[in-house]
Amino acid sequence: MTANAQYRLAARPVGLPKPTDWQYTEEPVAEPGDGQFLVQNQYLSLDPAMRGWMNAGKSYLPPVGIGEVMRAMAVGTVVSSKHHGFAEGDVVQGVFGVQKYAISDGTGVSTVDTSLAPAPVHLGTLGSSGFTAYFGLLDIGKPEPGQTVVVSAAAGAVGSIAGQIAKIKGCRAIGIAGGPEKCELLVSQFGFDAAIDYKAGDLRGQLKQHAPDGVDVFFDNVGGEILEAVLARLARGARVIISGAVSQYNTETGARGPANYMQLLVRRASMTGFVVFDYAARYPEATADLAAWLRDGRITSRETIVDGGITAFPETLLGLFAGKNTGKLILAV
Amino acid sequence: MTANAQYRLAARPVGLPKPTDWQYTEEPVAEPGDGQFLVQNQYLSLDPAMRGWMNAGKSYLPPVGIGEVMRAMAVGTVVSSKHHGFAEGDVVQGVFGVQKYAISDGTGVSTVDTSLAPAPVHLGTLGSSGFTAYFGLLDIGKPEPGQTVVVSAAAGAVGSIAGQIAKIKGCRAIGIAGGPEKCELLVSQFGFDAAIDYKAGDLRGQLKQHAPDGVDVFFDNVGGEILEAVLARLARGARVIISGAVSQYNTETGARGPANYMQLLVRRASMTGFVVFDYAARYPEATADLAAWLRDGRITSRETIVDGGITAFPETLLGLFAGKNTGKLILAV
Incomplete structure (x- = not known):
C-alpha cells in the first residue's frame, strides 16, 4: 500500500499561519473510479493567495474547509487513469492540493507541454502567475x-x-x-x-x-x-x-x-x-505570447524551488510571506 | 462709491472651518478695464468641494491663497462691460467668488438662459452639480x-x-x-x-x-x-x-x-x-438632456436658497457639512 501524505487546514489562522493551523495526515492512496485519474504531484505552487483561501467568508473562491486538504495548484504525472482524456505518464497541471497524490475528474486540469519549458515554469511564467x-x-x-x-x-x-x-x-x-x-x-x-x-x-x-x-x-x-x-x-x-x-x-x-x-x-x-x-478561455493566447517571449529570450523566468518534500510545506509558505523567494516559489514534493 | 463685501481665506482650517478662518473685507467696487466686465453676484453656489480648495497642497485646482477672496461659483448680472462678448444686463455664471461684485475677463463665464430655468437652477441641476x-x-x-x-x-x-x-x-x-x-x-x-x-x-x-x-x-x-x-x-x-x-x-x-x-x-x-x-466641452450635451428632462417633468430640481446675504456665508457653509440642505445649497447675496 502506498501512503498519501497531506496537509489539511486545522484552524483558521490569525495573522501568519502557525504550525497548529495545519494537520499532517497520511492515508492510503485512493484508486481512481470511472472518469477519474490518479496524479502523483511533483511540484506545488506556493502563492500569496493561499492565505486568503484559509479565511472564512465569501471571496472569489469558497474558503478551504476545516479538515480539508489545503488547496494548491500543482504539476504532477498521471499514474493511473480511467479517464479518456488523460493517460498514464501525462504531465498535468491542476488544483491538486497540498498532498503527494490526488484523484481528479479532469475539471480544470490541463496537459503540460514540457517541450515548451520545464514543468515548474508551467506553475509560474506559463501558469497562473x-x-x-x-x-x-x-x-x-x-x-x-x-x-x-x-x-x-x-x-x-x-x-x-x-x-x-x-x-x-x-x-x-x-x-x-x-x-x-x-x-x-x-x-x-x-x-x-x-x-x-x-x-x-x-x-x-x-x-x-x-x-x-x-x-x-x-x-x-x-x-x-x-x-x-x-x-x-x-x-x-x-x-x-x-x-x-x-x-x-x-x-x-x-x-x-x-x-x-x-x-x-x-x-x-x-x-x-x-x-x-476569469480569463481561462484566453489562456492559450497568453501561453502563446509568453512562450514565444521566453523562447526569444525577451522574458526571463525565475523559480525558487524548495526541495523539501511535502513536510516542508508550512515553513516554505511562511518564507513566501517573509519575501524569501525570487520569482515563483515552488515546493518539490 | 459702492462697496464690495467679500470673504477672504484668513487661515487654513483644521477640521470644520471656524469664524477666524475667514476675513470679512470691504473695498470699493473696481471699474472694469478693457476686455473686462463687472458682475453683481446674485446667487453663490455652496459646494462640499469648497472645503478641499481651502487646504494647502496640490489638487485638481490650486488652493485658495491666504488673503484671497474665497473661490465660489456664482450667478450674477453684468452691471458694466468693456468686453465685446458680455453686455450690461446679461445674466452670467462663473467662478466669481464669495463677494458682492466681481471683475471678470470672461474666462470660464457663460451666459445663463433664464427662459430654460430660474437662475439658481443654473448653479445646480443645469450647472456643475x-x-x-x-x-x-x-x-x-x-x-x-x-x-x-x-x-x-x-x-x-x-x-x-x-x-x-x-x-x-x-x-x-x-x-x-x-x-x-x-x-x-x-x-x-x-x-x-x-x-x-x-x-x-x-x-x-x-x-x-x-x-x-x-x-x-x-x-x-x-x-x-x-x-x-x-x-x-x-x-x-x-x-x-x-x-x-x-x-x-x-x-x-x-x-x-x-x-x-x-x-x-x-x-x-x-x-x-x-x-x-474635464467635461467642459460636453456641457452643452448635458444641458440639453437635463433641460429636456426638467421640462418634461422627468427630473425634479430642488434648491435650498438661504436668503442671508454675504455675511451669512460662513454659517451657511457649515450647514452644508451638517447636511442641512436638500438639493442645491445656494446663498442669495
Missing part, C-alpha cells in the same frame, strides 16, 4: 509605449513578469522590492529601468526620483503603505491594477485601506480588481 | 437597464440628480441619506425606489435588504463607512464612481481609506475618480 501578469497588465492596465509602469513585489512570480511585459510593450518599468539583492536582480535579470527598495525608507522620495512625471500604470501586489505612496504619485488618467495585497493578508490589527484614495479623483484615475481565472 | 451627476453616472458608471444604482448623499445637489438619471436609464435607484425626512423625500420627490437612512444604523443590513443581488453602480459623494458598506455589497463587475468624500473633508484625525478595498478584486470591480471640469 504569468497569466495574472499578462491579463492584469494588458487588459486592466492598458499600458502605452513611453508610459511609466510601476510594479510592487516586483521580484516575485507575478511582478517579475509584469515588469518584463511592460518593457516589451515599450514602457518604462520601475520595480519595488525589499532589499538590495532583489533590487539588483530587477535591473540586471528582469530588465527593469529602475528599482526601488522599500526597506531603504523614503519610498515617496525614491518614487519621485524615478517617476518624475508620475505613474501611468501601477500593478499592485502589496497594498498598504506602498499603495499609498504610489497613489500619491499617479499621473493623470492612471490605472491601478489590484492584483493582490500581500502586506494585508496576515494583519492582526485589521486591514488598512489607502487613506489617500481620493487621489483617484484628483488624478482622474481608476483602481480595478481582477481574478485571473 | 447636474453635470457632475450626468457625466459621473453615465460616463464612469455606465449603468445598464435593470441594474442597481446606489447613490450616497442622495438628497444633495449631485446625488438627487444622479438618482433621477439612473431611473431615466431604467435602473433601480437606491439613495442613502441622513434622517427620515430626507429619506422620505428621496422616494416621494426624487423617485428613488428605496432610501436608506444611514443615521438609523445597520447600514449593511439595510443595503442587503434593498440590494439583495448586489450593487452594480455606486455613485459615492461621501466615503468613509458608507463607502465600505457598499464595497461589501458590490455585484460582480461593479463600477464605483468617486465623485466626492464629504465625510472626510473635515476630519481632524486623518483621512480614512476603505479598509475592504480588496472587494474590488473579489468582485472584479473598479473605482474611478473624475473631475467635472
Whole structure:
C-alpha cells in the first residue's frame, strides 16, 4: 500500500499561519473510479493567495474547509487513469492540493507541454502567475509605449513578469522590492529601468526620483503603505491594477485601506480588481505570447524551488510571506 | 462709491472651518478695464468641494491663497462691460467668488438662459452639480437597464440628480441619506425606489435588504463607512464612481481609506475618480438632456436658497457639512 501524505487546514489562522493551523495526515492512496485519474504531484505552487483561501467568508473562491486538504495548484504525472482524456505518464497541471497524490475528474486540469519549458515554469511564467501578469497588465492596465509602469513585489512570480511585459510593450518599468539583492536582480535579470527598495525608507522620495512625471500604470501586489505612496504619485488618467495585497493578508490589527484614495479623483484615475481565472478561455493566447517571449529570450523566468518534500510545506509558505523567494516559489514534493 | 463685501481665506482650517478662518473685507467696487466686465453676484453656489480648495497642497485646482477672496461659483448680472462678448444686463455664471461684485475677463463665464430655468437652477441641476451627476453616472458608471444604482448623499445637489438619471436609464435607484425626512423625500420627490437612512444604523443590513443581488453602480459623494458598506455589497463587475468624500473633508484625525478595498478584486470591480471640469466641452450635451428632462417633468430640481446675504456665508457653509440642505445649497447675496 502506498501512503498519501497531506496537509489539511486545522484552524483558521490569525495573522501568519502557525504550525497548529495545519494537520499532517497520511492515508492510503485512493484508486481512481470511472472518469477519474490518479496524479502523483511533483511540484506545488506556493502563492500569496493561499492565505486568503484559509479565511472564512465569501471571496472569489469558497474558503478551504476545516479538515480539508489545503488547496494548491500543482504539476504532477498521471499514474493511473480511467479517464479518456488523460493517460498514464501525462504531465498535468491542476488544483491538486497540498498532498503527494490526488484523484481528479479532469475539471480544470490541463496537459503540460514540457517541450515548451520545464514543468515548474508551467506553475509560474506559463501558469497562473504569468497569466495574472499578462491579463492584469494588458487588459486592466492598458499600458502605452513611453508610459511609466510601476510594479510592487516586483521580484516575485507575478511582478517579475509584469515588469518584463511592460518593457516589451515599450514602457518604462520601475520595480519595488525589499532589499538590495532583489533590487539588483530587477535591473540586471528582469530588465527593469529602475528599482526601488522599500526597506531603504523614503519610498515617496525614491518614487519621485524615478517617476518624475508620475505613474501611468501601477500593478499592485502589496497594498498598504506602498499603495499609498504610489497613489500619491499617479499621473493623470492612471490605472491601478489590484492584483493582490500581500502586506494585508496576515494583519492582526485589521486591514488598512489607502487613506489617500481620493487621489483617484484628483488624478482622474481608476483602481480595478481582477481574478485571473476569469480569463481561462484566453489562456492559450497568453501561453502563446509568453512562450514565444521566453523562447526569444525577451522574458526571463525565475523559480525558487524548495526541495523539501511535502513536510516542508508550512515553513516554505511562511518564507513566501517573509519575501524569501525570487520569482515563483515552488515546493518539490 | 459702492462697496464690495467679500470673504477672504484668513487661515487654513483644521477640521470644520471656524469664524477666524475667514476675513470679512470691504473695498470699493473696481471699474472694469478693457476686455473686462463687472458682475453683481446674485446667487453663490455652496459646494462640499469648497472645503478641499481651502487646504494647502496640490489638487485638481490650486488652493485658495491666504488673503484671497474665497473661490465660489456664482450667478450674477453684468452691471458694466468693456468686453465685446458680455453686455450690461446679461445674466452670467462663473467662478466669481464669495463677494458682492466681481471683475471678470470672461474666462470660464457663460451666459445663463433664464427662459430654460430660474437662475439658481443654473448653479445646480443645469450647472456643475447636474453635470457632475450626468457625466459621473453615465460616463464612469455606465449603468445598464435593470441594474442597481446606489447613490450616497442622495438628497444633495449631485446625488438627487444622479438618482433621477439612473431611473431615466431604467435602473433601480437606491439613495442613502441622513434622517427620515430626507429619506422620505428621496422616494416621494426624487423617485428613488428605496432610501436608506444611514443615521438609523445597520447600514449593511439595510443595503442587503434593498440590494439583495448586489450593487452594480455606486455613485459615492461621501466615503468613509458608507463607502465600505457598499464595497461589501458590490455585484460582480461593479463600477464605483468617486465623485466626492464629504465625510472626510473635515476630519481632524486623518483621512480614512476603505479598509475592504480588496472587494474590488473579489468582485472584479473598479473605482474611478473624475473631475467635472474635464467635461467642459460636453456641457452643452448635458444641458440639453437635463433641460429636456426638467421640462418634461422627468427630473425634479430642488434648491435650498438661504436668503442671508454675504455675511451669512460662513454659517451657511457649515450647514452644508451638517447636511442641512436638500438639493442645491445656494446663498442669495
